[in-house]
Amino acid sequence: MVMKALSQKFLPKARLQEFKKRLLDLGEVFAPVQEGDVTALRRIGSPNEIADDFDQTQNNLRAIIEPQNEIILTFKDTLKPSLTEQLPAENKRIVLWCRPCDARALSSLDDNFDDALLPDPYYLRRRKSTTIIGLGCEKPFPFCFCGSVGGNPFSTDNLDVIMTRVRDGYVFESLTKKGKDLEAQLTSLFSEIAAEQKNLLLEIQGKSRTLLPRSAPNPEMVHANLGRLFDSPLWKKWGDKCIGCGICTLLCPTCWCFDITDVETRGKGFRIRTWDSCQFPLFTLHTSGHNPRPTKASRVRQRVMHKYRYHPVNYSGRIACVGCGRCTELCPEDIDLIEILNDIMKAGEQQ
């Protein structure tokens, strides 16, 4: 959805460098960095590291809010242990220029980690102390299909600020109190927005929707069909193609699965949370040798079912897919999620 901005300002291109510098004075900044052929959101030390013109970042907000590895607990002396919980510091963190789809994905992560009964303090501390500045997609990327799953290239869900590149600078729209506070701290950099720029903004937003390169079947129809397709042969078809590398899940912005393991060296111990993937056979393997998801077909099914069936069943209809297209773009076997969804529609009609 697109929320009405609390305020609209203009950041002239000439002040961009100063804007980045000032952000670094306000907290830890995470922003896109060009690393060879890929762009990734990284912690920034200097404004010059930030890429202005960048493709979709390979990683996403999960890497910042629920990092790939994190020590959750340390203990001294494993025989007579004393425990210390390692909660993340509540430092102010600013994400500069995440894509709107990645911010939308946080709703799925929130569903999982921010439940009323047992909220996850590691996730929540980072989530609450992070101000997220999105960058609207004036030109979507080749695998994007956000428009088919309830999003759009200028969605404001979970963003505190959305910026849009216009001629000679950026429109800076504050969407939340956090965004307003940030704007207030940078106020000297902004100009008032001109009527011409406002029109340009609307034009860019309208045009970008028409530029979305791909569309996927209606997610509610997929959801309904999946209810009848647990035993469909389509899972074997895609499972046979899959090599189980897990990249579709590890770089998916709505994936959250993790492992917890202990590491011990010389009486000092660490309990560590690490990203894990439903695409790995060890993920569900019982010590007895029994595995409830023993085949690639069953694991591909789990991924698609989780995104389009189980998550919406548990969380009032929310599809755990934001149409970023990473799973398709990065799959070494060219498995295309949209083709799987099309198969689901076809198989559903045949039933």
Next chain:
Amino acid sequence: MNRNPYLPDLATVVDVRQETGGDRSVRTLTVEFDDKEVASSFTYKPGQLAMLSVFGKGESMISITSSPTMGKALQFSVMRMGRVTSILHYLTKGEKVGVRGPYGNGFPVGEWKGKNLIFIGGGIGSAPLRSAYSYALHNRKDYADISIIYGARTSSDIVFRDELRAIAESGGAKVEMSIDKPESDWDGFVGFAAMNVKRLAPKPDNAIVITCGPVMLIKTVIKELMDLHFKPSEIYTTLENKMKCGVGKCGRCNIGPVLVCKNGPVFTVEQIRQLPSDL
């Protein structure tokens, strides 16, 4: 802020009892929380689970074998299977473990009042059953007939053997034990637990069945119970899956949209039939 759900409480092993021998032996650890406040605030229902830590080695989800009617100490009967459970077998009195929980729904023992209770277990599946039948025996007048049907591979694999014999002798419950293959000094039934169920043919009237054991046992026992006209809504089982967090977040113990750690581990056969066959 709420309490950190990943932070275990320290507990001390106060007793170790070897239940069975062999390479998949079972030991029962009795542990007490070090912190008095934790000890008094930790309350649980029969059939609930707890995450047991051996620091530096890892955590394992284990069903609480004791019943809340047995006092403040917690008991865990652990089969030696993997890394953490093997280390748990090395622990001796005075050593420390971490405990967090209790997790899961537990058995609806309150709803079963006035019913005949039939416990059917095999192998280490008796660990969660013990929590429930101990509770029922403690509140004996709340329940009608209680019977325990238990099968093991050999007579030395029978978990809680002495306790089961004592229960039979006290008359609190009828106990029927079986082993898979004949042994010279065994005068009980020989055959799988499901065959014993068929032979005993318990009646479904006013009865609740609670079954737990290896997947094969659960499946075959349920089939026999169907033949005996038990209703799927009156058969309870407790499932297990690989678990890491215990609080519904790590993503691996699901069967369809249901999480075994949070929505389970106790399900009726009726509920299981509505889930995908992802067991």
